[in-house]
Amino acid sequence: MSKLLKLGLPLCLLVLIIVIFVHAANDLTCYFIQSTTCPAGTARLIGLRNDTGGFNNAHAQNNSFNTYDYSLCCNVTDNASITITSGCPGNATVLKLSNATNAHVEIGTNTNYSIPVCLSSNWKHITCDYPTGSCSPSSTCLLSMAGSEGTNTSNAHVADCSYYNQKVCCKLQNSAPTKPVLYYPANGNTSVFERRPNFNWSQSTDPDNDAVDYTLNITCGACSDACKLNVSGITTTNYTITSPLCVDTDYNWTVSACDIYDACNTSAIFSFRITSIQDLELLINQTSFGLMKNDENDDTTDDNPTPFVVRNKGNVLLNVNINATALFTSVSMNTNYYQFRADENESGSYDTSCSQTTFTNMNTLPKIVFCNLSYEDSHDEGEIELSITVPHDEGAGNKSSIIKVTASPTE
Incomplete structure (x- = not known):
């Protein structure tokens, strides 16, 4: 072992150490223990020994050795779910050693030595700094260090936090993500x-x-x-x-x-x-039943002739109403010779419980055909089916009717 700074110690020494840790919940805690290993649930940062077998004014060894009588152990005492580990690489390089054992130390941010000593946590992250005098209130002092060649941050011995002015301070820290735009x-x-x-x-x-x-x-x-x-x-x-x-x-x-x-x-x-938008489009707005005989019936349910097709292009549910002018001269409106009903062109496009899903008589006054016609894409189209029966006494000639389709929002 290289020569250490000498301490005057009596041959027989009874040491009573009262250690008080005042820390916030989930704070890092580190302490020296006379053992080559650390208790279960703690991480051994380094081993330490001085010329008299103590841990102040001491050399260090990393965890590939366990021959020194003292260890510096770290954990979080008030939260067993937080695990502190000392494997490298870690959240923080706390120190660097000149050798794996019998080593001088330097602070973790220096580059003179190549053997790192690390700490990590499974909750938040460990960061370290190296003030002189004292650690900040949010940090835990792990150890102090001093050198004999004009600098205390390299080529140094280690001790507990009360021994030297140069401190090694670490804390559990976490930074929030950047603000979304x-x-x-x-x-x-x-x-x-x-x-x-x-x-x-x-x-x-x-x-x-x-x-x-x-x-x-x-x-x-x-x-x-x-x-x-x-x-x-x-x-x-x-x-x-x-x-x-x-x-x-x-x-x-x-x-x-x-x-x-x-x-x-x-x-x-x-x-x-x-903003609510009411917009009903007639995709198919005319149809022809061709040549029909008296008493003959035909409808659009087989798409021959084609039914009317409506689409809700807005963004609100619509009630759709229908009325028409007279188609025949021998019978009045609102009879079974001229009828309509709702049908799907896309599934689930309207509320069947309040829509006209069976054929009913066409009238000159509006009647509901679709209730709550949907505005959702792929569910916003419906068919208006027509059923025509030529009256027995209807005379020959072209027959036509103007159908009016109107809509009103239901929300």
């Missing part, structure tokens, strides 16, 4: 059409390289809970909501980026509004 819907957008918008935002980065997920929060003041939304655990930078938002409602939305330790950063607040 919101893209769509843009702030102040009052003409959002989609009831299920695809919200998107920028990717957040985590200074500690932790995994990041996002929480989308959508609020609307005094509106009902059905119009609000909070979705967590999103791992991409966009999200299409599964339930439609309310129309003609002012919304606020934010995105919070959180790491695995629930350190979060929340975006600015953006506002938007989904």
Whole structure:
């Protein structure tokens, strides 16, 4: 062993050590113990020994050796679920050693020595600094160190924290991800059409390289809970909501980026509004039954002739009504010679419980054909089926009727 700084110690020494740790919950705790190993649940940072067999003014060894009588052990005493380990590489290189044993030390940020001494945690991250005098209130002092050649940060001996002025201080620390930047819907957008918008935002980065997920929060003041939304655990930078938002409602939305330790950063607040749009389109707006005989019946249910087809191009549910001018001269309207009913062109496009799903008589006054015709893509089209029976006494000639289809929102 190289020559150590000499200490005057009596041959027989009774040492009473009272150690008081005052620390916040989940703080790092390190202590010296007279053993070549550390207790279960703790991590051995280094072994230590001086010329008199103690741990102050001592040389160090790394964990490939266990021949020194003292060890510096670290753990988190008030949370057994937090594990501290000393394998390298780790969260922090606490020290560097000149040799694997019988070593001088330097602070972990120096580059003179090549053998690292590390600490890691499975909760948050360990970071270290090297002040003179004392550690910050949020840090734990692991040890102190001093050299004999003009610097205390390299070529140094180690001791407990009360011994030297140069300290080695470490703490459990975690940094929140960067704040997301919101893209769509843009702030102040009052003409959002989609009831299920695809919200998107920028990717957040985590200074500690932790995994990041996002929480989308959508609020609307005094509106009902059905119009609000909070979705967590999103791992991409966009999200299409599964339930439609309310129309003609002012919304606020934010995105919070959180790491695995629930350190979060929340975006600015953006506002938007989904304006209701009522828009019914007749995809097929005329049909011809061709030549028919008296008392003959035909309908459009076999698509020959073709039924009328309507599409809800808006973003609200619609009730669709129908009425027509007279088709025959020998019979009045609202008789079984001229009838209509609702049918699907796309499945699930309307509410069958309140729609006209069986043939009923056409009238000059509006009657409902579709109830709550959907605005959802792939479910927003319906067919208006017609049934015609030529009256027994109807005279020959061209017969025509003008059909009027109107719609009104139901929300």
